[in-house]
Amino acid sequence: MTYTIIDLTHTLLPGQEQYSVDIKQRGALRTTPTGDIMHDVNMWSHSGTHVEVSSHFYAGGKDTSDFAPDQFVGAAIRLDFRHKAVNEAITLADVRAAGEVRPGDIVILWEGCEDKYRTSASHQRPYLAEDAATWLALEMKIKLLGTDSSGFEVRGRNDHPNHHLFFRAGVDIPVVECLRNLGAISTQRFMFIGLPIPVRGLDASPIRAIALEGLALP
Numbered sequence: 001m002t003y004t005i006i007d008l009t010h011t012l013l014p015g016q017e018q019y020s021v022d023i024k025q026r027g028a029l030r031t032t033p034t035g036d037i038m039h040d041v042n043m044w045s046h047s048g049t050h051v052e053v054s055s056h057f058y059a060g061g062k063d064t065s066d067f068a069p070d071q072f073v074g075a076a077i078r079l080d081f082r083h084k085a086v087n088e089a090i091t092l093a094d095v096r097a098a099g100e101v102r103p104g105d106i107v108i109l110w111e112g113c114e115d116k117y118r119t120s121a122s123h124q125r126p127y128l129a130e131d132a133a134t135w136l137a138l139e140m141k142i143k144l145l146g147t148d149s150s151g152f153e154v155r156g157r158n159d160h161p162n163h164h165l166f167f168r169a170g171v172d173i174p175v176v177e178c179l180r181n182l183g184a185i186s187t188q189r190f191m192f193i194g195l196p197i198p199v200r201g202l203d204a205s206p207i208r209a210i211a212l213e214g215l216a217l218p
Helices: 092-098 130-139 161-167
Strands: 004-007 021-025 039-043 050-052 073-080 106-110 144-147 175-177 189-195 204-206 208-213
Touching: 073 092, 073 144, 092 130, 130 161, 144 189
Parallel strands: 073 106, 106 144, 144 175
Antiparallel strands: 004 208, 021 039, 050 175, 050 204, 073 189, 189 208
């Protein structure tokens, strides 16, 4: 079997992230070319390329340990919305026109926001309109939503309609944010892998997200 791995993950830079990441070597500093070391790691659950699950929004929601690995692995489709402006809606008509979403897909929104990561414009993005979110979550029953921006919520509202759609009990669709390198994927459909650390009580987790090209997809 031959395939190509494409890394979709931002490298975390301790001390430089918007959502802090800090590492500190435990004990005495290593002064020789070899020898064991360990680090204390202090970081936000939403640092870098990460996945959010329902306990992020709902008390009693699922944490990162409550999902089987299969939830974060599968056939994916990349939908190109780089033409959308900041605060512009990605409607259901836009989603349908961008590609053939199939039931159970992993859906990746390519919004052209990669270069805004770790800048003052990191939260400037288009958004997924409520009709599109409803169709993806409740009709297509997608298994995962991803984006290269910092969020997926409707802009200018504080009632969080998309969080309610994706994270409520019985739906529980995780959301991956801050992907990168989506333009390196040569086909619209590919295999996606983005596994979180399974930690009891954790609302989100940094992931190593990759695309696999060259595999036969369902």
